[in-house]
Amino acid sequence: MGRVRKFTQFSLRDLVATAGPTVGLIAAACLLAYLLVDPSPPRSARLATGQENSAYEEFGKQYAAKLKKEGITLTLVRSLGSAHNLQLLREGKVDIAFVQSGSTDQAESERAGLVSLGSLFTEPVWLFMREGAAPAQLSELKGKGVNVGPEGTGVPKLFRAVLAANGVEPDELRLGALENTPATMALVGGAIDGLVFSSAPEEPLIQMLLRTPGIRLVDFPQAEAYTRRLPFLSHVVLPRGIVDLASDNPSRDHRLIAPTATMVAREDLHPALVDLLVQAASQIHGGTGWFQQQGQFPSARYTEIAVAREAAKFYKDGPPLLQRYMSFWLANFFDRMWVLVVALGALLIPLSRVVPPLYVWRIRSRLYRWYGQLRVVEQELAEAPAQRRAEICGALLARLDEIEGLVNQISIPLPFADALYSLRSHIQFVRQRVLAAMAPAPESAPAPGPE
Template sequence: MVAAAPSVIALAAVCILAYWLVDPAPPSSITLSTGQENSAYEDFGRQYAAELAKAGITVKLKPSLGSRENLQRLQDEDSGVDIAFVQSGTTETAEAEKGGLVSLGSLFTEPVWLFYRGRTLGSLTQLRGLRINAGPEGSGVPALFRKLLSVNGIEPEQIRLGDLENTPATVALLEGRIDGLVFSSAPDAPLIQMLLQTPGVKLFDFAQAEAYSRRFPFLSHVVLPRGIVDLGKNRPARDYHLIAPTATLVAREDLHPALVDLLVQSAQQIHGGAGWFRRRGEFPTPSYTEIPVAPAAQKIYKNGPPLLQRYLPFWLANLLERMWVLVVALGALILPLSRIIPPLYVWKVRSRIYRWYGQLRAVEQSIEDVPEERRSQVYPEQLRRLADLEGRVNRISIPLSFAEELYGLRSHIDLVRKRVRWLMEGRGKAEPG
């Protein structure tokens, strides 16, 4: 213990220091800003919470008005939001970089759904004078809808735009208090599913969808196939052309890389299947986003999950990935220590024996050139001293592999004793002759 303890303590100190400083452990809890009640963002937020709970990460869901409010929360460090759903077209690349935001990939398309009652509309220009709900300003829909109106030559004051949230707006449409409402959501949202099957509620067909997608790069042209809602009842009765931004999972750039890996893998589990507007494996993707994609997310999309995370639990894989630097450092320390500790151990054991040679040497010096008149006093005193030394040496505890040194010391003590006795008996008789 005396020989190895300093090295063991040094290695332990290096391990503890590296654990805290090399790469801090990921937090056990994060906050996800979702969306309005009964929205796709709210539904997907619950799915992410369930997926990350399997890895021991708690996801706190924070409802919002929509994409724009989510973006504001991410840019506000005091909001406590770590990740959020953001619609493409809500921000610009330069603004995202300035705000320290990164994308974890595009998750799914969010078609613009314009539901209305009354006569069939063939163009957005026919919305003049109607009461259309575009949602609260905290969502991304009002700004997007105003862009669509502007390219059609419609001024905002020519339409009575409402700012109700999705659920109250749906109730208002069904009660006839408004003429139409605009959503931008995945088809999984309960309100979308209900309105697609509600008699008297019509879906606007963006016949110029391809032109819109060329004018606005963040939009894509998607088709709602005939019968996709209900094949038996043939709903809808024909194909509908829609325009769709994409939903992006956005985070602060200081989000722990291990959480980025986990979130991207969760996104692949949740959004990787086939859907109304996507083929299997088409989403999530690093494309369709104006926000720079996080390097850790890019690596997952390119190479797949890290090797250790494919076979080990998240916490163990993360620990090993974080501590690889420590493994290299320990290797560099253990190699020289492995050469130092054995000789140090041998020296430490032998020092229990060698230190008695100093006293044995003192006895020898004490019997040299002793005046005749003092010999009767000095020699017996040194014999008693040797006896005491031998008794103390016999109580030394050493490993059996070093017994040779112990017996050598005892034989040397006996040798000095014989010399003292020879001086007492033989030398005294020989000198007169």
């Protein structure tokens, strides 16, 4: 039974030898497509945050912790603020950054190759003044010393727009350019009359100033009008008692104007990283806050920069299906498998028509070479001189016996057995020709004599 099985099964060795180069070619093409057409997400990225102790920096740490769980290192790059972050993005020194609305427009961002991953939270304009210096109208700030921060932040541009809406020229004030921490110390120490922040309430310096005696938060009673004049602003309310209910701080509602913080990325950021960042944003900013309701942020709204396709899909449909049930890297691997399917489809169909004929040719080639040996025997027989014919025919018969013995050892699949038996019959045919050539020629009958 073992011998029968040996002759009936297909030849795995021949199949491997025939299909091996084809399989290798397909594997190489698939690997090339996998690496080049849809490369794997990078293991690291750079996020531009903001100044020391700023809300941008605090949120940046949360993003770094979220991505670290997925095996991605998010390097935080400290900056002066929104305007500086935009510069870092344009120069390619960072991949992602926090940017304040109103810092750029859609046309400018498209020229720079930037996309939005969504708005994250509101950044109210916090105008803190020393007690007794707080104005009823912003026009009363003329002559005051107010710190707006360095030009790398978004605040100087924003506050100039607010002053212009009130008919106040920047040179009518003493505008300072200190960073947040030294400016706060200067305000508390009485060196300046006021300072302007534009940040989330989570910023530690804002929390401190809201609780500092002698420091007053300026109300914007015309907040709704500002939003009509400056469309990138929204009207928010700091509720009474939100800072400390026990001490009723603040003692009344405060109307504020607020741009929004947006996460902006270079358009060549890997789509899988976009998905991961937006999911992290949903976890970090999706809850309730002083100025937002549950689920209000992150959002594709409130941004003047075009939203990346992957981010817009997330806001519409939620996270990708595979990432709901698998780890980030495993889900990304299966999501990228479509590249392999395309490569396989492009190669497998035409190559599948080549392999079967090659396999058949390889099996039959074992027999074809023996036909060449038979042809040689026939040629030597035809060229044998008459005086040596018997000697040569004896050698040819021995050679045919050797060929037949080797042919009998050939193992080929049963579907090709007819070719094997045909070869053996042809060996016998040539043997008969050699034997016929060895037989002596019959003697001629003598001619009849005369009677």
